[in-house]
Amino acid sequence: MTKRIIGLTGGIATGKSTVANYLASAYNLPIFDADIYARDAVSIGSPILKAIAQRYGEQILLPDGNLNRQKLGEIIFQNQQERQWVEDLIHPYVGNCFLEAIATSTAETLVFVIPLLFEAKMTHLVTEIWVVSCSETQQLQRLIQRNHLHPAQAQARMQSQLPLAEKISRADVVLDNSSTPESLLIQVDVAFQKNTNLS
Numbered sequence: 001m002t003k004r005i006i007g008l009t010g011g012i013a014t015g016k017s018t019v020a021n022y023l024a025s026a027y028n029l030p031i032f033d034a035d036i037y038a039r040d041a042v043s044i045g046s047p048i049l050k051a052i053a054q055r056y057g058e059q060i061l062l063p064d065g066n067l068n069r070q071k072l073g074e075i076i077f078q079n080q081q082e083r084q085w086v087e088d089l090i091h092p093y094v095g096n097c098f099l100e101a102i103a104t105s106t107a108e109t110l111v112f113v114i115p116l117l118f119e120a121k122m123t124h125l126v127t128e129i130w131v132v133s134c135s136e137t138q139q140l141q142r143l144i145q146r147n148h149l150h151p152a153q154a155q156a157r158m159q160s161q162l163p164l165a166e167k168i169s170r171a172d173v174v175l176d177n178s179s180t181p182e183s184l185l186i187q188v189d190v191a192f193q194k195n196t197n198l199s
């Protein structure tokens with residue numbers, strides 16, 4: 001039987017982790033997360049981290065040798081060319097991690113959390129696309145609050161991504177997270193049980 005692979009996406013801070021955590025706890029589904037793979041890609045000693053340090057200088061590293069994520073964020077969320085350069089290094093690594101998950105996982109249903117599912121052209125990896133949405137104002141507020149960002153920094157991150165409306169138009173399932181977390185999770189139950197397997 002072909003696997004059901006739920007591709008969970010949406011804008012930054014719209015609620016993907018809230019949905020993923022619920023799918024893991026309520027339905028015991030394995031979660032595979034692009035942000036975690038992207039962190040792994042730049043671990044100490046990795047060729048990708050070396051390339052980044054070569055391009056931006058050793059000051060892009062923390063004293064312990066780890067990537068200074070805040071500094072790299074300041075560069076790439078302000079500069080589309082640099083963002084593209086970093087993505088071209090990291091996205092193929094992330095894509096391979098998902099392929100490996102597909103090849104090795106024995107679960108019938110997998111959840112892939114991929115914030116840049118459309119932007120990074122990874123839709124072929126999943127069998128259905130769920131987009132978590134909320135209003136732009138809520139998104140901005142939640143992002144500022146959670147990441148302790150200045151409004152301009154939060155806005156720069158949001159603008160680095162495809163507009164949420166476009167993601168919604170390409171979704172199989174839209175989960176509206178503009179109300180309470182409880183109302184979001186009720187929609188998750190419906191979507192999960194509907195099994196909109198498209199493959």
Ligand SMILES: CC(C)(COP(=O)(O)OP(=O)(O)OC[C@H]1O[C@@H](n2cnc3c(N)ncnc32)[C@H](O)[C@@H]1O)[C@@H](O)C(=O)NCCC(=O)NCCS
Nearest residue numbers: 012034035038069072073083086087090094115116160161
């Ligand atoms: C710039 C970095 C170091 C900032 O790290 P930081 O710890 O502050 O953020 P984190 O990695 O947890 O990402 C948080 C969110 O930012 C957004 N985001 C991350 N990278 C990008 C990007 N290239 N374009 C648009 N949004 C992005 C995503 O919504 C993500 O969920 C990091 O985001 C990064 O390495 N980005 C490039 C790799 C990438 O594209 N990752 C996305 C997953 S494929």
Ligand SMILES: Nc1ncnc2c1ncn2[C@@H]1O[C@H](COP(=O)(O)OP(=O)(O)OP(=O)(O)O)[C@@H](O)[C@H]1O
Nearest residue numbers: 011012013014015016017018142146177179180181
């Ligand atoms: N319905 C809601 N009402 C109020 N706050 C919420 C709601 N849903 C999520 N949040 C809060 O908004 C923030 C973002 O939620 P979450 O971490 O689930 O989003 P995300 O899409 O996974 O974010 P990222 O793209 O950064 O990984 C969190 O601080 C979370 O507690």
